[in-house]
Amino acid sequence: MDTDGKPLATRIATGVGKILFSLRTKKLPEQMLLRSNQGSARKVLLLKVGAIGDILMTTPLVRKLSKAGYAVDYAVGVFSHPILVGNPHLRELIVFDDNLIYGKQKSIIENLKLIKKIRHNNYDLILVLDKSWMAGIYAWFCSVFKKTLRIGFDRQGEGFANNVSIPYLQNKHDSLSYLDLAIPLEAVYDEKNKENWKMDIFLKPEDRKFAKRFFQQLHLSKQTIGIVVGGGKNPGQSFNLKIWSKERYAELIGQLIQKYDVLLLGGPSDKEDAEFVMQAAQEQTAQTAMKRKTKHKLHKLVSAVGETSIHQSIALMERCKKIVCSDSGPMHMAATVNENIISIFGPTDPNVYAPLHKKSRYIWKEDCACYTIFGTHTTCTPGMIDKTQAEDVLKALR
Template identity: 25%
Template structure:
């Protein structure tokens, strides 16, 4: 379905609710900016999701979801948007833009929300198999038709940081006596979705010990407040100097510190996608999920996954023996890191 973009002055893009999904949506959002160079593009989403878009050249404004649906609708309605592009599949998002009376409302026709969209996209077998980045791009292509994505498809960095943020990250490293030019390995042992996506902490600890002793690496463990215990276990078991930044960073600080890393070793998670969008080489550990669908953007990464009959299961918690993670050894991950080191 093609529309005349000349009459579209204000565009609302509803962002996905998970960090990883929001990052995977960046090429689609960049495509919207390319198609509407003179329009005002606003991102709406949860507070931590909107933080990803500060400094972004793709958007002009952010609308953070407030406490209630009606207050959010009232806020959005005042803006006078011409077009709403819904990236998440949620019923609530469709209801929100419908109640806000945005004239054009585009998103996937699923979860009973098609009646609230006047540009509803059919979800067929092909659509369901699309990698997540293409799943989001398919929405934009439905509105405007397939086209060449001028140079942006070759972009290596999709997230943006200010010089002040990068300087702040450098100051943090300096405070930990990490000199410029060090081999900095970021470790992300958590995964907000659930334990089925997490490699074992004791194996992360052994990996840290080997990297410090063999490669003189400076290792930084990242994580949320909910992952403090995992990070502490890794630090204690590693028996070498390891810095934990778990629970100590905002989203923007996490981004700026990841940008300083030489390599990022991570489970399938939001921070994995942040690292990829900042063009940091990744060793990604996959268990219950599918790297073909939600793997890191770019081609300078190494994905480690074992073939197991029950994987991908996409479960939050493994109902059996977590074999998909048990089969991944420290040596598997170490070899991945060393392959990247050899290229640097």
Template identity: 25%
Template sequence: MVIGPSWIGDIMMSQSLYRLLVQLQLGVQIDVMAPPWCCPLLELMPEVNQALSIPIDHGAIALRKRLRLGQALQQNSYQQALVLPNSFKSALVPFFAGICHRTGWRGEMRYGLLNDIRRLDKQAFPLMVQRYAALAFDSYLVQSAVDLPTPLPWPRLTAKAQEINDALNVFLPELERPLIGFCPGAEFGPAKRWPHYHYTVLAEALIHRGYQIALFGSAKNHAVGKTIATALPADQQRYCCNLVGKTTLVQVVNLIAACQGIISNDSGLMHVASALNRPMVALYGPSSPDCTPPLSPKAKVIRLIDGYHKIRKGDDEQGYHYSLIAIQPKQVMSELEKLLTP
């Protein structure tokens, strides 16, 4: 049993752990419990036996619900629980399920709930994916990232050709141009988003070069997509399709797989595109790629500042962070063209 993270990007990075467990333990069965919005991605991972939706609102303790959930899982006879989030509440279900071996990083005072508790040295494991992968081993075997297998299996998704075509037929039935995807949303709002006006300038340049643009994201970011698309010249708007909030997560996976290239903020869909190994330019501001970079040789990161910065609203229009405002469309276009060149 794995208690998975609560965010799309973290769920994608956790796939490295599942891939590693399958390599290490012949015949292992991995069930992953996660919020319902993450389960469609888990169901696309061949290493996961079963995706279990946790029927509790994000952030809620809901002690009685977690007790009943744990008791219902006792019949599964799990040999070990790996708890990936650092919260107190995330360790409750494995404890209530009576799983004998309960492993995780120390986190929020989880002594007793976890009986194989690790103390995290972030310098020893700089990448989030390394922190997840380390839990596959006994603590004495892996003291730092250098003790992990090389190469570490990165997250990878494979989209089927028929499912890609089905998604295109639903959303882009008259597609005649090569497709470039934009992922302009971000969970923490404008502080992690490249400005909409930069996206519009880049879209105009790509359309001029013969590309079709598709905008992807969750319903909460639909207005961002609409702003980008409607700011284009009238004769170009037909080449920019705002699909933000209109697709399921699985449909987005298949549409991203159909793209020749992706432009993305630091977001969950950035990690999906990375797992699909799409050529991608990833745009970072206050958040840092030092911990959660796109794990693909086809990804290029642009970040104009160094070090850790608190994620908060910037000082300029729409709350965009100054470091993201400073990334110019011409620079992004230049990097994308390098990736698209055979």
């Protein structure tokens, strides 16, 4: 691995790939635009293996293509596919095992089945939403000897298998980078217009009824602060460096419940952290009361961690006054329904990932990101995100 974080295997693959794919038609971008304008390129597949937050950041692109008249299908890993269920801008979801393309346990037979299914659908276009050269190769297998054209990212040479490549520089928010893939189709956007970059989630009426009933039964106020503990866990990857510690959350909540109702949110893998946070926060407030020799009435501290579906959790986020979270999937989930997000960053760059709403705030104590454009983080320091103190978050909440 070099100083820029680019893995050696990627360097080798990029060099070899450029040579092997150097004979492709150079005038393909112009041909593609011509076909698109004539209305012939209308059946589109989006291909992505990714965490929930990554998938959500592609939904503005889904909406853009659908409104431009394209029939949009999405091939997505099973872990994140629920976030796309109910999206009216999608015609079909092709759901596959997350381990197929990048996983350690790759099944040749299952990969061939997926490739065969995609090829059978005879897409006019495949948009490769992953940045890795492996995704580009996979899309090539899904379209070789067909008229299907492939648009994807070029991350320092990794786009060699694409017919049309859009440079990925990680110099803007990822939602906007995904929208850039539609530019060759003349689907332009205004990044200042919220209607272009807002992420989509489609809740069912029963999800919102659940959240309303939850708040009513537990007597949670409209001023309730939602706290997302944990996060950063995805198939094949656990990135704890970007998650604020449970000790910091406990310290924050211990002060918050003196003024606000607090609702803990998270998935099944976060239950242990949530239990620690609840106990530690309650002990902290009890000790504070003893020192002050007061019996200050505390507000409610309630946990829904691990007790809800993804859509029910998002519906709860919608009813909270504000949400506090680390850079994780739930941060993006919250941003689909709530504009008041306080996000805590460490190794990653908030300019690339933080919610774009004007009311949202992020806290970042670093000068630059140690999480590289290639997803490597060997230079990151354990505990770096805990440079952010509870008081920093309290100030942002005021």
